[in-house]
Amino acid sequence: MADGASDHTQSRVTIRTVATDAGVSVAAVSKVMRNAYGVSDALRQKVEASIEKLGYRPSVAARGMRGRTFTLGVLLVGIDNPFLPGIYQGIESVTEAAGYKIMVCVGAARAQTEAQLIEQMIDNRMDGLILVASQIAGDTLEHYARQIPIVVVGHHETSAVGYDTINNDDQRGAARVVQAFVDQGYRDIAFLTQFEPDDHPADVSPQRELGYLDAMRAAGLADHIRILRLPQSNAPREQDFHQLLTSPDRPRAVFCWSDLDAIPLLGAAFRLGIRVPQDLAIVGYDNSPVAALPMVALSSVDQDGPHLGRLSAEALFSRMNGRKVAEHIQIEPRLIKRGSL
Amino acid sequence: MADGASDHTQSRVTIRTVATDAGVSVAAVSKVMRNAYGVSDALRQKVEASIEKLGYRPSVAARGMRGRTFTLGVLLVGIDNPFLPGIYQGIESVTEAAGYKIMVCVGAARAQTEAQLIEQMIDNRMDGLILVASQIAGDTLEHYARQIPIVVVGHHETSAVGYDTINNDDQRGAARVVQAFVDQGYRDIAFLTQFEPDDHPADVSPQRELGYLDAMRAAGLADHIRILRLPQSNAPREQDFHQLLTSPDRPRAVFCWSDLDAIPLLGAAFRLGIRVPQDLAIVGYDNSPVAALPMVALSSVDQDGPHLGRLSAEALFSRMNGRKVAEHIQIEPRLIKRGSL
DNA sequence: TGATTTACGTAGAACGGTGCACGAAACGGG
DNA sequence: CCCGTTTCGTGCACCGTTCTACGTAAATCA
Known part of the structure; x- marks a missing residue:
């Protein structure tokens, strides 16, 4: 078990560093970052210059404690399933366009492990979750769905109330x-x-x-x-x-x-x-x-994985934006005929 | 672009909730969680009972602000590379045994994207990073290695000083x-x-x-x-x-x-x-x-991916424990002969 | 028994952000 | 010219942990 800590004490550039450098308040910097209301052009420019100069990046962890992390969690059944890359790519195309980041957890097709991973993502303050081919029972999902917006892909819980499902038929x-x-x-x-x-x-x-x-x-x-x-x-x-x-x-x-x-x-x-x-x-x-x-x-x-992925990301965003009623989408599968039939 | 927030206000169980419930101080609960020195059996039992009862899980994000997150970041080149599952599995086997969690970021084999993902993992307060088949230049890596312990797999930077490399020969x-x-x-x-x-x-x-x-x-x-x-x-x-x-x-x-x-x-x-x-x-x-x-x-x-994975996780732990001098390990590849030769 | 440890528990200051509430200008209408 | 609005910027109380410093009670020693 690892216990000591090394001295990676590169004294991180924080919001305070930027505020001092720009000669403004911490709150002002925060406002600029979130482009919130009430920021003059002059202020914005000063702050942005300092951010650029110092190479400031906000800490997602700290930001997550009050605000949002702009990060979505994706739970994948396993890493070697050929069905996943397409879905992932579809998800990514949508999230990237929306300025959201993705963190992935890799499950092992065991319900208990997957529950732990969901909790891990909640604990890491993801803004929403996409579960791909998860094996977790419906009521457990409802439980988690009360804590965080969830969309499930590859799992037919058509009577789910607290989360959405996206599937091929x-x-x-x-x-x-x-x-x-x-x-x-x-x-x-x-x-x-x-x-x-x-x-x-x-x-x-x-x-x-x-x-x-x-x-x-x-x-x-x-x-x-x-x-x-x-x-x-x-x-x-x-x-x-x-x-x-x-x-x-x-x-x-x-x-x-x-x-x-x-x-x-x-x-x-x-x-x-x-x-x-x-x-x-x-x-x-x-x-x-x-x-x-x-x-x-x-x-x-x-199944058109990319399409499934896109739909699920879109559903997640709409849910994060306040939609309360569950959506259960099914898309049309297509048989590809080759030599084996 | 998503902007509103839903009301997933399931008022999370925090360390304070537990402290109140158990009738002890917040610090006491923290001590139990970290099994730190100076906790009596009686206290520990009270606290653990409350934790169990309330289903308390510490927030990784909050924990990361002062202490460690017990989470390692793994950067994968892409998701559809057949070479990755073995490595991932190897990494997981040792991190799981050490009680560490893993978060994955999926790159796109473009250096700039990968740099962003590394920053993302740093911003998410990972305790250490394993980069698999990353294409990032050596000096950039040295830069990041000053901020966080790094081990690189599938990239031969034998003169690297700030991070380790694990490869097959x-x-x-x-x-x-x-x-x-x-x-x-x-x-x-x-x-x-x-x-x-x-x-x-x-x-x-x-x-x-x-x-x-x-x-x-x-x-x-x-x-x-x-x-x-x-x-x-x-x-x-x-x-x-x-x-x-x-x-x-x-x-x-x-x-x-x-x-x-x-x-x-x-x-x-x-x-x-x-x-x-x-x-x-x-x-x-x-x-x-x-x-x-x-x-x-x-x-x-x-290449024996699982072996590479295990070695890299072990190297990362030893680096996190304070090793300063870089390690560059190469293992022996093995030719598997089949019909095509 | 009094002096010194040792064991245990707590207060409170971080950590790095967010966002509300507030005050000071600047503005504009009568 | 006065007073009500905006506009802009700041102070500060959070968020949920960790961890140092400290106080107190019990245990140990001479």
């Missing part, structure tokens, strides 16, 4: 996949997931499962419904896939809840010499960059 | 690749990069270039030295690759500065029907997860 996306399979003449279509729908019904995977079930029934394929539920894990699951693919009743087509599993599955098939799509058709979800590689050529549902 | 890694090519009988070995060595000689790519040059000369292949320098860009570069691969003097073997370019190059080759490795051998750097997919099977140099 996962049920519709799943339906699109089933439809595409059916159009190609497939009937034996399985759904692969690693989540129990009862645990976190608001998560994306159960939503996709629901969409799959409905679409299969609507297509008259209720008898062919088949859910392959892997044990939940972050570890590579080559064994599971190997077993699945070599089993005598291997499905003809598999819809994977995410590219995260679809791509390794494709890899396992490749290794076993199973031809895709002749012997096995696969479709994933999230349209990660890897899916687009020609040697992968995985069909996948695109 | 990129020159050696490159040499390993050349050696492996030579061992297989290749002579026409090109190096593919998108960076000018003069711009940022401390970056990893110029280091790998240097290692390539030395190794080629050492192997008596000075005449076969060939640097393919793409225009620097984040955009997909299918055209560049297409042109390179269809050119009459296409090299027999290509060592890519990073999997970031090696994988798309492999994709372009696949699309053109160029057999790998029969017609074209490719080796990358960073050993990203995608490289391990059987249909990709890209040979690549592994």
Whole structure:
């Protein structure tokens, strides 16, 4: 445990330093910084000159104690999820234009860790929070939402009252996949997931499962419904896939809840010499960059991450500006067809 | 631009609330929190009971004004670089054990943006900084290092005095690749990069270039030295690759500065029907997860990101504990051979 | 037992900002 | 020319912690 402190005593330039240098009061400098009402041009220029000269930057921490930090917190599920960069980029484009900064916390897809990270961001006095694919339960979120404006992306809490949700329509996306399979003449279509729908019904995977079930029934394929539920894990699951693919009743087509599993599955098939799509058709979800590689050529549902990101940042701003009634937006997913289907 | 503030006036539980509730002074509560000297068991228990009851969490921002925040800042080049998750995980493993939190800023591989982000983290009163693959010039870093303890990963500033650097030995890694090519009988070995060595000689790519040059000369292949320098860009570069691969003097073997370019190059080759490795051998750097997919099977140099991460966090802690003399650590890279070579 | 430590708890001044309340000019209308 | 408005700048009380300095009571020693 680290305990001592080094002497990085570069005696920081504070608002007082600037005030002294410019020969005005501290309050005057503060006013200039916040461009508040009641500042003459002469004053403004004096102060700005001193700020420039001294290289003054206000302390976000200190500012946060009374005012706002102009910083938004973004909680990401993990750092290696291909679905995140697009969303992040969308968020950033909006926040940057608004002059807000972003601080990121990286979760571990465990609800308790994520709650800690949310608290950390609150304790760091962020002005608002965007939670991406968080697994936290709805009532916990309502609790935090009373303390800070929150927008959730990738989590379907449509009855949430204290915060907004932004999603692609996962049920519709799943339906699109089933439809595409059916159009190609497939009937034996399985759904692969690693989540129990009862645990976190608001998560994306159960939503996709629901969409799959409905679409299969609507297509008259209720008898062919088949859910392959892997044990939940972050570890590579080559064994599971190997077993699945070599089993005598291997499905003809598999819809994977995410590219995260679809791509390794494709890899396992490749290794076993199973031809895709002749012997096995696969479709994933999230349209990660890897899916687009020609040697992968995985069909996948695109969520338009940047759009989701932009919408969530905009929703957060409007909420920070006083909107009280919750918004629940869903955008249209799009199936990108490649060689695997 | 957002300007109003909502009424998230959940009147936060502060140290004063706790003090009143427990019937002690504010200072006493503070002492318990920091488990400082001079607290009786009775006092501690009273206070802890109140903390528990009220769900008190200290404000990091306020704490940062006088003491330490127990939070480290991590600056990442971008969010979609496959080389980052491993490093991040390594950092996290040691910071978590030490009871420190992490806040992340995501750069854009532009020096100016990154400088702003560093300032942002300083302004947010982080206790120390880990910069991953930052492109900031050495003297700028020295400047910031006077204000806050800094460790740099993935940037070879071996003469740095005010901060530490942790790297894999990129020159050696490159040499390993050349050696492996030579061992297989290749002579026409090109190096593919998108960076000018003069711009940022401390970056990893110029280091790998240097290692390539030395190794080629050492192997008596000075005449076969060939640097393919793409225009620097984040955009997909299918055209560049297409042109390179269809050119009459296409090299027999290509060592890519990073999997970031090696994988798309492999994709372009696949699309053109160029057999790998029969017609074209490719080796990358960073050993990203995608490289391990059987249909990709890209040979690549592994840096052991988690190890780099752990070392950097440890270096940061030791620096925060008062070490003044800079440390410059290099670990051994390892070539992972797969089908592409 | 009296003198000295030692242990414990508290007051209060920082830290670096914000923003309200106030006063002093400058302005303008009758 | 007087008085009510604006306009501009300042003083100061916060915000939620840390931490030094200090007072008091208990424990230790001679």
